[in-house]
Amino acid sequence: MEKKIGNIRVIINPAAGRGESVLPVLNLSMKEAGIKWHASITHEAGEAIKFAKAAVKEGVDALAVFGGDGTLMEAISGLMGSGVPLVILPGGSANIMAKELGIPQDLKEACALMSQVPLTMKTIDVGQFSGHYFILGVSLGFGADLIEGADRETKNRIGFFAYFLSAAAALKKAKKAVYHLEIDGQKHEVQGLTCIVTNTGNLGFSNISYDKHIDVSDGLLDVVVVREANLSLLKLMAVTLLKRERPDNFELVEHWQGKDISVSSSPKQTIQYDGEVLKEMPLHIKIIPEAIRVLVPKEKA
CATH class of the missing domain: 3.40.50.10330 (Probable inorganic polyphosphate/atp-NAD kinase; domain 1)
Structure with missing residues (x-):
């Protein structure tokens, strides 16, 4: 107690x-x-x-x-x-x-x-890389450009819809990259528009979730690469915003889990973590399990 x-x-x-x-x-x-x-x-x-x-x-x-x-x-x-x-x-x-x-x-x-x-307290994991901590995730490419494009003034004026407008703008200039991943010693190479190393089921834009079973307390990071992003993604974001609910998942992604992750891209892309923009690569990311206790509703413990 x-x-x-x-x-x-x-x-x-x-x-x-x-x-x-x-x-x-x-x-x-x-x-x-x-x-x-x-x-x-x-x-x-x-x-x-x-x-x-x-x-x-x-x-x-x-x-x-x-x-x-x-x-x-x-x-x-x-x-x-x-x-x-x-x-x-x-x-x-x-x-x-x-x-x-x-x-x-x-x-x-x-x-x-x-x-x-x-x-009622819930213990959550925290991610770490290069002296930085994060609770949501680290993204490269389209996902990072989306966050960077949503300025404070627009967010104050229209709230989360600012991310939808930013997504539309980012999509016009989005270019694919090759992501070089090493996840718990296993190497992967995949082409896509954005790579997200996430601690939460929410990928950081709209309420879109790749997998509702991604858990902020499971001692694992989830690596998601979105291979394609087109008008169908914007439509999904719009529907999610209006309905205020998450779809179970969406297609066109690759998904892994791990505790120790290295990621780089060719060519280099914008990086953001928890809304902060960086320009460093490659990234070596680790999970710190059970790092912080958070006050939550009884049903969420």
Whole structure:
């Protein structure tokens, strides 16, 4: 049984949110739960890592994060190895990890999880490469171009539909590459438009999932190569956005699982991890099993 949260630090990304009045909701929720809390406001990239490390030194019972997946990724980087549990308060345009864990998208409902008796924690895996941590995945090619093309202004204006517009633009200039993979010592070579090394069933755009059985807690990374992307993919994204549900899977992909993965492409492609864009290759990616404890609804434990 997890002990009650008595003292919590909340990292807030003011660029996130959907027009919500965050502080009043947090004040009321913390008062009702009997939790002492302090806020740290981010103003630039990397600050959430520093705030998370400071919270660990303070000896907080938990760390909460209001923001998108990028802010969440930074906070987790600061929590690694600490044992301090994480409370996710969705505030971004995608909130992929929150959706993956069944955490309510409404801020007040998400805060209510802190009043559960007993508290319910789920232990999730974290990926790592070149000193970077990630909770969602690393993508090359079309998938990375899609994320890079969805700017903050557009996401604030139309939410997750910004990724659909970005996908349409990225598709026009998408070019295939040859992906050189080594997965737990086994070598593979496959041609495609994007390669995704993912920790979640959600591939990072729309709610499209290759396989609903991909598990953020299974101690494995999933490697997905999308061989083709055309109007049928955009149609699938549009239907998924409108229905707010995932299809069981979609075709035109190659899929592997592993714990130790190396990937490069010919020619070199854009790389992104948890929404951050990089220009380094080759990548050597490992899974860190059972790395972070996250507060979740009882039915998701």
